[in-house]
Amino acid sequence: MPTKPALADENSKEGLEAFTRYWFELFNYGYATNDWKAFDQVTDPACGTCRNVLTAVNDHYKSGGWIVGGEAEVRSFTTDFVPNIEGSISSFVEVDQAAAMTISQDGTMEGQTKARQESIDVVIALWEDGRWVMLDFGPPEGT
Template sequence: MTVVAVVVVVAGCAAEPRPIEPEASASASATLAVPVVPVAAGENTPEGAEAFLHYYIEVINYASHTGDTGPLQQASTPDCTGCQDYVNHFNEWDARGGSTTDGDWSISEIEQVPHATDAAWVVTLHLAAGFYIESKGAERKRFEASDEEVTFVARFTNGGWQMAQLLAGRQL
């Protein structure tokens, strides 16, 4: 599984990277709850954009475990190619009967970067070790933990944030 770096652009100056406490990993479950958009993510502020970024990571984890890409599509602009690549991947994975256990993304470091119009960050994502099944009836396989740098760009539109770009590596 390849992890793509995601960056969310927030108005303002670049900041030094800062460590983020790891978030607990949720295992795949039939009762996994749909992530809820935090109230702060409705604010057109750097804090609101960062709250949205954390929510977006939760939505990616949710889609990877459940195959339900509705929340991921709603949290992404229609022209976000990197976002749509993940939607397509999770839809294809689910159609084949594929599944994952553990292996959640978490933010280990975040750096706000300047962007002309949107909120942006370069983020170091940690992918926890886990297991996957490529298709129904296939052998269960393990994947190792890894860290990837991703650029996320979020846009405030219609009273809320949406991911506008999801790019591997440091792209801004």
């Protein structure tokens, strides 16, 4: 289980970056273990991209299979740290994601995804009740 850095609890540009990097570590942990409890605690339930990924991973594990690989790594993080009208802050992250293999219950490979390198995603987070909450992530609009 990833350890949350103290800086991730700070309402600052540096705190948001630490939180974002921690959030991706929780994503990797959930992907590898299908344990999403800590991820869910810091992610808004309305995050559509998150729910799509969690549903697919959970369904695969429920069938008795597992996933190998797929780790996401934050290469860079930038934000102007200016809240929008709702108070959330958008940031840009450059994320690499390793190839992943889905393995069936009997140990055979069912599928494989290619590695994704140098993709730029937008993450949207909100400082609420003294902590960061990830609202959504994904490709910038129009891409």
